[in-house]
Amino acid sequence: MDKEVIEQHGLSQEEYQKILALLGREPNRLELGLFSVMWSEHCSYKSSRVHLRKLPTTGERVVQGPGENAGAVDIGDGLVAVFKIESHNHPSFIEPYQGAATGVGGILRDIFTMGARPIALLNSLRFGPLESPKNRYLLEGVVAGIAGYGNCMGIPTVGGEIYFNEIYNQNPLVNVFCLGIAKKDRLFRASASGVGNTVIYIGSKTGRDGIHGATMASEGFDDSIEARRPTVQVGDPFTEKLLLEACLEIMERELVVGIQDMGAAGLTSSSVEMAGRGGTGIELEINRVPRREEGMTPYEVMLSESQERMLLVAKPGREDEILSVCARWDLAAAVIGRVTDSRRVVLIEEGRIVADLPIPALTDDAPVYERPMETPAYLDSIQGINLDLIPQPKDLGDALMAVLVSPTIASKRWVYQQYDYMVRTNTVVRPGLEAAVVRIKGTRKALVLSVDGNGAYGILNPYRGGVIAVCEAARNIVCAGGRPIGLTDCLNFGNPERPDVMWQFALSVEGIADACRQLEIPVVSGNVSFYNETHGLGIYPTPIIGMVGLIEDADRVVRPGFKDAGDRIVLLGETKEELGGSEYLKQIHSREGGFPPLLDLAVEKALHKCCLDAIEAGIIKSAHDCSEGGLAVTLAEAAILSGPSLGATVVLPDLPIRMDAHLFGETQSRIIVTVEEARLMELERRCAQEGVPMAVIGRVEGDRLTIRIEGQDRPLIDRPVEAVRTAWDGAIESYFEGRKKEGHDGDV
């Protein structure tokens, strides 16, 4: 075959030679297309697979680990939580609205394919700074796309996080997390079993959109980005809503033996993977596939990534029932093939075989690479940062305000107000900060959901970036009163063919694996997104953790804001002089460097146990994890979120560290809690028992946030909470001013 054609398909010469050896002949163009998508990084995980094996994936509650459309964890009452996170980075940069919208559509299908009804969406986004019009356009488009799809589907978007950094200028990240609930004994797998069973296609008709989307997502960007717009799919949430209801009805009535959505690599991957898992073969008649336009070739039909489509394997004799459910929901449906015992995928067009490939060649025999790794040369220069040369700000109150209005720290209200976060009426803790909480109707339980990851730590030390991502997600869940029960990861990296990127990847995964093992949280699903690079510049290593925690009694949820005047403010954990990788360094001193904070997993684990036990004993009235922005930002947020703008008087111990590090350093394993005076002793006893350092640092009172150091009269920070809230609340919106303003007087 022509060298150029092979290259266009994203296959290397070695890979093509391997195809020849596996087939014993030359593939035709359609067959080459099938190899191209099935062997793409996106579908085959060829660069990441050897590393992903290090992740712990088992545990008492795990019902379904990685390898299916989503993972599933037992939450009792005969129910499982089904969840996964996935990236849609590349398409979102090319076409932000549709890229993000179809990202939501894709993850929703992954969840309801398992037989679960989706009940919550979260997202994790990364953009360049909002000073740039292009970045504002991207943020606006992505948020509108997520809103457009999720709102229409009636699945609430209950939480998320956003960071802004120049490194994401040319490679924004859009990671979407979805969680659904299913009956434990009604989980469906994507497997084609039962020789002779009918294969049914349902959903949108197939068009020419998204052809080679998976291959596109397996390459970096250059100047040809505009020309790639046709590789982005167009979403139709209305059809997806019908598809969701029809599929759940079909599964509830047990009409199918297997079901898989057509996501990346469309009909190709869904049919091949289902037959692969079933140990069977599959035969499809291409001309029976419902199409949007005439004259589509088998190549286009097989590689289209048109959205809102599902492939089902019917139980014998139940075909008509499936078709009538689809008719009721006005969905296209067609019998397009059957399950065989050949372990081959055979494609037929007008009675003629147009492709005939062994399934293992496309799946099990896909290349697996142990790509070379190398410690990057940049490491010494960015880690070395001399704090003595960085002056402390004269007014630390001004510094606090500057950090609070940085879009990474500031309120994301402008964003989440565009999402319907209440539909389904399960949302106990709304978006705003930290973890979201959704109740499970019909039980007393609630689930706590959190997405976390900090690329600024990842670039300085990928191992620690991985560890911290897991620990922070878990800490957020613990602060709400939840016990972490499982996680899903979305690993966003640059080009794996670069040894330094591969080194970042391997270390990040090790960090995640070590943290998971120590905290006993299994990884049940995940996604890898490589090639987040443009013109040779890759993103920071950005592993995103989506974690799920369980609260036995939804009435026991704890929130981050102060509750009552008179309560004592307690710091659990210790503060060290750690400014490396902090938001403070970036915002105030325009520096990104140093060593990210240390994290001792045993200390972290003890902190979680202590905090959770104290919450369950009813001692803790509010809990807020101390992370980006440090102690000062955590205290400010707790005051802002108190509702009636409760203030606080805080007296910090006189530590032998820089004042700015004390206030803004991002030392890990710290939580700010409030308790009633009368229960302080009890908390002290528990902390002593678990070996968790604690310090009573203040009191909830008045309407100002006042922070001083023990033994000093003059406060370091003294601001009215209302002024702090106003600045924090309006910061992101201010970048979009010039449009008609929405009323705030009526805000609640």
Added chain:
Amino acid sequence: MRFGILVFPGSNCDHDCYHVIKHLLGQPADFIWHKETDLRGVDAVIIPGGFSYGDYLRTGAIAQYSPVMKSVRDFARAGGPVLGICNGFQILLEAGLLPGAMLRNRSLKFICKDVFVRVETAETPFTAAIASGRVLKLPIAHAEGNYYADPETLRELQENRQVVFRYCTKEGRISDEANPNGSLDSIAGICNRSRNVLGVMPHPERCTEGLDGNTDGRLFFQSVLEQSGIQSR
């Protein structure tokens, strides 16, 4: 009291309404598929929120042609209580059961948040148990909630006291700042002339259980029950 909850393709607050009526109020509730023509003798009809037909063309524009809407028109004409929430309100406008139209929010964006509304009249089945002038906290979640009517229609609405809810501040003051979407005269809900058909943009069904400490939405449902002489639980 038996409630019928209409289900259009794309309705997505149907289950939320069902949950409130069935599990909170302990009343029987039926889902009624949009292709049906028989309302099965229900005592009240709820048109829930969502994105009927994906909001394609125009919100509510396609749903008004569903077979069930003819029966709803007959039901309303006979004086039966009909509550349209959000997309349900939009459908009532398109179906001509209520006057006026919805424009896109003036911010051109979807808005999801709690707002305050002032109850302007207790003379509808769904506000009968609420004192006129009372301020309620209710959530909104829509992109097209910017109510519009021509001056003549607006005058009629006002004269006949058909404006049932207006966006306001926490204290009950009507102001442009408290108007989240640019609605004419801060209108959040209206009824028909015979007062049995009510359309509201905010979602009462979303604040009935106090998940976030708010149960104001429950008053809508209690009102209609009390009107029928039923004590809700």
